[in-house]
Amino acid sequence: MKERLEELRDEVLQVLEQVNDPQQLNDVRVKYLGKKGALTEVLRGMGSLSAEERPVIGQVANDVRSAIEAVIEAKQQQFQQQETERRLQQETIDVTLPGRRLPAGAVHxxxxxxxxxxxxxxxxxxxxxxxxxxxxxxxxxxxxxxxxxxxxxxxxxxxxxxxxxxxxxxxxxxxxxxxxxxxxxxxxxxxxxxxxxxxxxxxxxxxxxxxxxxxxxxxxxxxxxxxxxxxxxxxxxxxxxxxxxxxxxxxxxxxxxxxxxxxxxxxxxxxxxxxxxxxxxxxxxxxxxxxxxxxxxxxxxxxxxxxxxxxxxxxxxxxxxxxxxxxxxxxxxxxxxxxxxxxx
Amino acid sequence: MKVSYRWLSDYIDLAGIEAGDLAEQITRGGIEVDGVESLDKGVTKVVVGYVTSKEKHPDADKLNVCKVDAGLGEELQIVCGAKNVDAGQKVPVALVGAELPGGLKIKRAKLRGVESQGMICSAKELGLNDKLLPKEQQEGILVLPESVEAGVPIEEVLGIRDEVLELDLTPNRSDCLSMLGVAYEVGALTGRPVKLPDTTVASAALKAADHISVTIGSPEHCSMYTARYIKGVKVGPSPQWMQNRLMAAGIRPINNIVDITNYVMLEYGQPLHAFDADKIDGGRIDVRLAREGETLVTLDDQERKLEPHMLLITDGGKPIGLAGVMGGANSEVTEQTVNILLESAKFDGATIRRTSRQLGLRSEASIRFEKGVDAARVVPALDRASALIARYTDGLVADGIVEVSGEIQTYTDVEVSYGKLNRYLGTELSTLELRTIFDRLGFENEFDGKDSFKVRVPSRRGDITRDVDLIEEAARLYGYDAIPTTPIEGPTTPGALTRPQQIRRELRKRLADAGLNEVITYSFTHPERTDLFVHLSGETKPVRLAMPMSEDRSVLRTGLVPNLLEIAAYNRNRKNEDAAIFEIGSVFLTDEETLTRLPQEKQRLAGLLTGSRTTALWNRKAEPVDFFDAKGVLEMLFAVLGLENRISYEAAALEQLHPGRTAAVMLQTERGGERIGYVGQLHPELQRAEDLADTYVFELDLEQVYEHADSSIAYQALPRYPAIQRDIAVVLDRGIEAGSLLALIRETAGELLESVRVFDVYTGERLGADKKSVAVSLVYRHAERTLTDEEVTELHAKVVSQLEQSFQAELRK
CATH class of the missing domain: 3.30.930.10 (Bira Bifunctional Protein; Domain 2)
Incomplete structure (x- = not known):
């Protein structure tokens, strides 16, 4: 089971490498980490493990989940940053155009x-x-x-x-x-x-x-x-x-x-x-x-x-x-x- | 007063003091020297030439070829175009290499093929003021007296190797309207003595009293009249040196008699007049006031209508001169004159001033009489002139002066406290220093050893009558620079603006900050402009100047707005079409046709807006100003002045303003509602007449503002409970004013209504032509608890139903 988990981890990390938009990233998260995701699927098999194996595999499963989440998190941040940059670029104005100046009259x-x-x-x-x-x-x-x-x-x-x-x-x-x-x-x-x-x-x-x-x-x-x-x-x-x-x-x-x-x-x-x-x-x-x-x-x-x-x-x-x-x-x-x- | 440096040095030694230094010293002494003019204006190598022959130029009708002896041994050939040149004349010749004023250089030249070795000069070419020359010398070349020698430099002949100081005299220093006065002043500044002219008159067997007599009919206007009789004069030109000096002083030479009287006037400051004695009936002089209806033809050939306040010289019957102002033509000295009566008198200054003013006749003589002549110089001047006439006209001065005069005061005693003098100036002058100053001024003085200086001031310094006058003399001769600078001792005082001053400053600042420019306009205007915009002035009559400079500036303004219109039109004509301006100033109101008391001066603020509020920009359109811009300015000001809750605006039909777009500004006071201003659009017809686009004006009475403005601030705690906002839109008759709508809402909603604001007004076909929709936003709040939705709904329903009832308003859904 340990091997199964590690395989899964390697597979996800490989898939994530290919992801280049927030939608895909979400799909990957659902597919592997969601309620019906692959990791959950693997862990369902935990019941058949012995009492000695359970904590060991549990530890492995947690490590795998953390590793995947960390990458997803990083990806997410990267996408957000990209999005912000895109917006900023779009919103750029010509700051040399004149402003709406408030009137200033003069005392004689x-x-x-x-x-x-x-x-x-x-x-x-x-x-x-x-x-x-x-x-x-x-x-x-x-x-x-x-x-x-x-x-x-x-x-x-x-x-x-x-x-x-x-x-x-x-x-x-x-x-x-x-x-x-x-x-x-x-x-x-x-x-x-x-x-x-x-x-x-x-x-x-x-x-x-x-x-x-x-x-x-x-x-x-x-x-x-x-x-x-x-x-x-x-x-x-x-x-x-x-x-x-x-x-x-x-x-x-x-x-x-x-x-x-x-x-x-x-x-x-x-x-x-x-x-x-x-x-x-x-x-x-x-x-x-x-x-x-x-x-x-x-x-x-x-x-x-x-x-x-x-x-x-x-x-x-x-x-x-x-x-x-x-x-x-x-x-x-x-x-x-x-x-x-x-x-x- | 023009002072020739060379002439002045006849009376005081000026060695070692150049004209420029002299000017500086005189200026620092208190008489401003406006300028120092060099008379020769840079003339070099111009000499006297004797024209030995004159031939016509072979090829030019208008030119002559002259042979001239310029004292060089060899005759010069000079081509000359002047009509008046002739053989036998002495003329100024500019030699080859000469320089003339303006930098003209004379070179050897050929004129139409004939060689010319120089130029014969006119007065103008030599830089002389030709207006001062005898008429015959103003045109053509300058013909010199025969007595001058060929080869002599022209500067010597014309006396132009000299500099003239132009003194700008203050009215108290009329003593310096004479060369002697200036000499005394220079003496005081330099410590050098003054040399007086020779006034010795040779005695004669002929007795003046046998030929002339003098009486004074109005002694209050003439305190002294002296005269001499001079027999057998030969009238002709005066000596060149005298003519030169007169011209340097700005006086035109006429003939020897007149020139001598003028010369002595300049020397002594005492005007003199010479009559043709044979034209005076019985040789009799009587000085009296004019009678009603009398006339006199003066020397300028004008017939003058005389008035009873004018002082005359008469022959006992008819007038023969306007005392101190101008002689009469009937007693004028001419070339035929043989015997003269020479007058030297002291006439009353105010009388002379009034006469010369009224007749528009100001002469060198009248100016001196006006300021008061020195009684002590009346006789010396008479003698000096007589002596000169004897010398230069071959006249015989008869023995004796015929005179009428009271007691002559030749000095005034003035006492000054030594202690006070130093206290007054903040100086520490010693008694010795003070003595020296008085000595230099030529004032006899005596110190009592304790504190008092007794000073005897000669009558030539009539301006010194009391101790402070002597303190000034001491200060100016000691030098104002030597007086220390000290801070004021004594109690300190707080400085502050008065309330109106503070308010005016605040208004200026706020208006400028809001984008308006302050203008300052004239208080004088055209009478027609005083009928416009008098809505704050009531029944007022324009105050008219007695002698305006023009009809356009002949009356005092009664309002500020007409001037603002002119400023706006001026700027519009210069493509400044957007104007937002204001003025703070006084208007002048009276109910009197002719003032017997001062008019009321009311301070006003007025403003004008025209053109666009905003200029078109890449992201914004130009927006034309409208009524609500002008009103908004006032609202801002009233908020600043703490008056916003006491001000209301009432539709008003005021003249010169658009009847549908004008409001009276009402202030609620303890006396009730008072109109303190107005705001509105210019009436379209006036707008056209003034050449303006849509223009909005306002004017405020500042006196009311000063009285009621409230700058106290009482802080209101910020609300702690939430507000509930409800918006409604109602359709009602177009004629119903938003103001009454809001008033009704406030009244109905009572204390729980925190604020109400109109946020939309709509008119359109859908509503019908006589309807409008007004959308209002109401904010309800209770200070001490949270309002429930139910109670607001109930109150709001009451407001709506009240509107429906009172205005037949229809709630828009």
């Missing part, structure tokens, strides 16, 4: 720059103040030390609506409104962003509507050196640590002393290029110590407190930052222009 470059500047100042402890775009002559000019007929009004040709009401020419009136609202309290630390309007023929560098951000700090013992420190910190956060500032004396009716501020050219890093007209510097800011008369009109005693103020044009910064050569592009809103600012 002016908003982007404005938010960036706001964030720098928020980090420095400033609040953001806002006010109306249509203003009274008082808030726009008089309270800023620009009485009627002051020659400096020429610097800011304005859009009047009536004798006393006009489009604000800067966001400084927000400073005045804030000072009045503070009722003499210190410290004041604000920036005022917003749209402003000046009569100007539009060209590549001028727009009758533009955006400004002005800052105002009032406190005990605010010094001009603090103004320099503040501006240096600001430009280094905005343009990078290597940026330096240079102050030039200038004139604004609402500050004394006044200065224009240049920063290291963002394009050439100060070596001189076309953008900075070979000077290595770009003018980006106006600033100064708040004029005592403006403090007085804002409800402060200039003998008790001092302050500084500064202002910059958002368009100017955006032009420099992105290398845009025409300010009008901000207001034309060509989608091919806007969509370039979708980046973080």
């Amino acid at each position: 470059p002016l908003s982007k720059v404005q938010q960036e500047i706001e964030d720098v100042f928020i980090g420095m402890g400033y609040s953001i103040a806002e006010g109306p775009e249509v203003e009274t002559d008082y808030y726009n000019f008089e309270a800023l030390n620009l009485p009627k007929d002051h020659p400096a009004r020429d610097m800011q040709d304005s859009f009047y609506i009536t004798e006393d009401i006009l489009m604000r020419t800067h966001t400084s009136p927000v400073q005045v409104r804030t000072m009045k609202a503070m009722n003499g309290k210190t410290p004041v630390k604000i920036i005022c962003p917003g749209r402003v309007y000046r009569r100007d023929d539009d060209d590549a560098t001028h727009s009758f509507q533009f955006n400004q951000i002005e800052g105002l700090v009032i406190g005990k013992n605010i010094r001009m050196s603090d103004l320099k420190g503040t501006l240096l910190q600001f430009v280094q956060e905005l343009f990078g640590k290597q940026t330096q500032i240079r102050l030039r004396p200038s004139f604004f009716p609402f500050t004394e002393p006044s200065a224009e501020v240049d920063v290291t050219c963002v394009q050439c890093g100060g070596h001189g290029c076309r953008m900075c007209k070979q000077s290595g510097w770009l003018e980006i800011l106006g600033c100064g110590m708040v004029h005592p008369r403006v403090l007085e009109m804002g409800g402060y005693d200039p003998n008790e407190v001092s302050g500084f103020a500064f202002g910059l044009g958002v368009e100017r910064i955006a032009l420099l930052k992105y290398g845009i050569d025409d300010i009008r592009a901000f207001y034309t809103n060509d989608l091919r222009f806007l969509s370039q600012f979708a980046r973080m």
